[in-house]
Amino acid sequence: MINVFNLRGNQRTSGELSRREGGKIFGSGSRTPIAITLLVRNPAAKGKAQIHYHDIGDYLSREEKLERIKKFVSVLSPEMKLSSITPNEENDWLNQRDGVFDTFIPIGDKDNKDGKTIFVPCYSCGVKTNRDSWVYNFSESVLTKNISSMIDFYNGNVDELMIAQKNEPETSPDDIIKLDPTKISWTRGLRHDFEKLRKHPYRPECLRIATYRPFVKMHYYFDRNFNDMIYQIPRLFPTPQTKNLVICIQAPGGKNELTPLMTDCLPDLHLNGDVQAFPLFYFEEKDDSLLNLFDSTDSSYIRHDGISDFALARARQLNPKISKEDIFYYVYGLLHSKHYCSRFSADLKKTLPRIPFPEDYKVFKAYLNAGKKLAELHVNYESAEPWSDAIVTGDTSSLNVEKMRFAKADGEDDKRTIIINPRLKVENIPLLAYDYIINGKSALEWVMERYSYSVHPESKIANNPNAWGEEHGDSRYIVNLLLRIITISVETIKITSTLPALTFPQH
Numbered sequence: 014m015i016n017v018f019n020l021r022g023n024q025r026t027s028g029e030l031s032r033r034e035g036g037k038i039f040g041s042g043s044r045t046p047i048a049i050t051l052l053v054r055n056p057a058a059k060g061k062a063q064i065h066y067h068d069i070g071d072y073l074s075r076e077e078k079l080e081r082i083k084k085f086v087s088v089l090s091p092e093m094k095l096s097s098i099t100p101n102e103e104n105d106w107l108n109q110r111d112g113v114f115d116t117f118i119p120i121g122d123k124d125n126k127d128g129k130t131i132f133v134p135c136y137s138c139g140v141k142t143n144r145d146s147w148v149y150n151f152s153e154s155v156l157t158k159n160i161s162s163m164i165d166f167y168n169g170n171v172d173e174l175m176i177a178q179k180n181e182p183e184t185s186p187d188d189i190i191k192l193d194p195t196k197i198s199w200t201r202g203l204r205h206d207f208e209k210l211r212k213h214p215y216r217p218e219c220l221r222i223a224t225y226r227p228f229v230k231m232h233y234y235f236d237r238n239f240n241d242m243i244y245q246i247p248r249l250f251p252t253p254q255t256k257n258l259v260i261c262i263q264a265p266g267g268k269n270e271l272t273p274l275m276t277d278c279l280p281d282l283h284l285n286g287d288v289q290a291f292p293l294f295y296f297e298e299k300d301d302s303l304l305n306l307f308d309s310t311d312s313s314y315i316r317h318d319g320i321s322d323f324a325l326a327r328a329r330q331l332n333p334k335i336s337k338e339d340i341f342y343y344v345y346g347l348l349h350s351k352h353y354c355s356r357f358s359a360d361l362k363k364t365l366p367r368i369p370f371p372e373d374y375k376v377f378k379a380y381l382n383a384g385k386k387l388a389e390l391h392v393n394y395e396s397a398e399p400w401s402d403a404i405v406t407g408d409t410s411s412l413n414v415e416k417m418r419f420a421k422a423d424g425e426d427d428k429r430t431i432i433i434n435p436r437l438k439v440e441n442i443p444l445l446a447y448d449y450i451i452n453g454k455s456a457l458e459w460v461m462e463r464y465s466y467s468v469h470p471e472s473k474i475a476n477n478p479n480a481w482g483e484e485h486g487d488s489r490y491i492v493n494l495l496l497r498i499i500t501i502s503v504e505t506i507k508i509t510s511t512l513p514a515l516t517f518p519q520h
Contacts, residue, residue, distance in 0.1 A: 015064045016088045016095060018049040020078055021071075023268075036075030051088055065095035113517050114360040117367030118324065120262075120344065121291060131324045131344060131368050133317075135295040137245030139261065139280040139288035140223070140235070144198035146469035148234040149225060149281075152480035156232045157220070159474055160239065164215045166196045167203065171212050178210075194471040200241050213238045221253055224276040227285055227451045227459040228394055228498055230481070235279060242282075249292045250279050251314050258392065259290040260345050262366065269453035271361045273348040275391050285452045289365065292319040293341050324368075331374045339381050344368055346384030349509045356517060371515060379513050386508050390501050399496030400442075400503070407437040413479045414491050416465040431461065431495065439495060449502035456502050457495070464491050 023034045023046040038047045069078055085093050119125065121132040142148050147163055150156035170191055177184040186208045192199065199207075206213070216236060223233035237243050249257055262273045263286030274285045282288055296314040320337035328335045328343075347353055348366060360367075371377050390397065411434060420430035420438065428447055432438045447455040454462075464478040482490025 014053040014055065014058075015062050016051040016053070017064065017066045018051075018088065018093070019066070019068045020047045020049065020082075021069055021073075022046050022075075022078075033071045035069075035071065035073040036078060038075060038078060040075065064098050066098045067093050067095050114357050114367055117369040118327065120366045120368055121289070122365075128321055129323050130321055131340065132291045132319050133295070133321050135245055135248055135317075135319065136289060136291045137249055138242070138264070139282035139284055139290060140240055140244070140246050141242040141282040142239075143200045143241035144239065146472045146474045146476070147198050148239060149223070149231045150474075150476055150480075151231055151478050152476075153220065153232040153484055155475075155477075155480065156234060157217075160234045161215045163197050164213060164239075166191075167207070168212045170197075171207055171210055174207065175210050195473050198472065202241060203239070206238065218253070221250075221279055223279040223281060224284055225281045226283070226463050227274055227456055228494070228501070229459065229463040230278060233279065245295075246279055246290075248295045248297070249290065251296045251298070255296065255314075258293040258341070258388070260341070260348070261285055261288045261290050262348065263287060263452065264289050265362065265364050267362065267452075270358065270450070271348060271354050271366070272451045273345060274451060275345055275388050277392050291344075293338065294319055328370055328377070331370060331372075331377055335377075342384035342388060343377060343381040344384070345388055346380035346382070346512065349383070349387060349505075350380070350512050350515060351509065352512075352515050369515070369517070376513050376515070383508050383512055387505060390504055390508075394497055394501050395494070397497040397500050399493055400446075400499035402441055402443070403496050403499060404440045405437070405492060405496075406440060407433075409437065411436045412482075412488050412492055414464055414466070417461040417495075431457075433492060433495075437492070439492070442499060443503060445506060446499045446502040449505045456498050456505075460495055460498050464494070 020038050021034045022037045022043065034046065037043045069081060073081075088095070119130045121134065121136050122130050123134045123136075125134070147159055148156070150159065170189065174184070174186055174189040177189055186204075190199075190204075190207065191197070213236075219234050219236040221233045221235045222230055223235070225231045225233075234240075235243070235246075237247075249259060256277070258275055258277050259280060260273055260275050261280050261284050262271060263269065267286045269286065272285055276284070280288050280290050294316050296316055299313055299315055318337045320340050324340055325335070325337050328340050347368060354361065371380075414433055418432050419426040419428055420432055421427060428444060429442050430438055430440045431442060442457075446457055449456050451459060466475070466477055466479075468475045478491060482488055487493075
């Protein structure tokens, strides 16, 4: 017999999930979850062992957990209410998947040969650079300087190797390569190019805007030679002028609840988890024979719908006027449904979403409309109305940010007030705004965390968040962004709280 007493306390999480996990049993000495497991051997027993399980519960402090352990005294205590657990067909012991989920349409499946998915197979991970400090920056001029310098240094290494091998053919690349992290960030791909004597130019057309983290844009150098993995992103955003929308969701295996986020910019791999980006459109480069001298950059590509014909046919069983764009926004609305995300929480952590279509067109329409409203909020967040009830106090001529933090009240964080800098703060923030969680952290806390001055420890590259506003002619950018994200958060909560109930069959 096996008895498992789960004490939780996983602090390798953040935000709401971290609070649910509760206090760390061994205090500062532990960050991983702790469980007490008792294995009892009965020589006379036959067959497989019985497994009994008890979860101590959510939101408990360390002291409350220790008090419960003390109260139970023994695993034989009837107050423990141990439950017997057996795995399902998928070998889930805990957090078992819901069989109904498998009856829905996969949002995407690149191995699906019959096309019975919501999106065609051209969806993508976000870009994985493996040298963020070099290819991202709030300042375009700093980014240009950094990447130009690194490219020059790289090409100089290639020149030295070329000359050395010309004089001494047996010269090893290891004898020439310079590993100074303040000059360059080497990756396997760049190292391979160096060994093959491939030089790379600086290309100004590679300068883009990317969504790095929730509601955090940066200037970005989008060149496959200096980005470790770019996946299918060139087919979603082939040129700087390309207009597109992508729904970004976490790839399976994450710890946090599903939190979709739409953007109209290139997404980073870790935008809101390990991103899978599902596009409204994808693009295919035209054959050279179809181009002419008067083609613009964007007209060099053929635009295709990201939503499949199969999904359209299924949706039109509800209403023949439904379009592929309608389905795109319906999916975005559905993925914000607390009912859907709660019912299928175990499934959504282990596989990509599957999408049900309701039997009632009115329900579809409600989710479609909600998806459009959410998209407008999340994509165009920089033009949202600042939260009017918030109060900005202090020296408004001092707007620069180094690191934002919460005010303190009785030794605890007072989230009603955010200190912008020692001379400026924002007060009267509604606590409701913190209920809008993206990948385990509130949208406001993402902004607070990422709009902070930093220096990368290896490259020594500085990233100054104030530069974004300065270069875009808006010295109040960060303060106004904070006020806008309050609005975005509250409005998102309002929209998602009014979504109609979905009916699913019991399994």
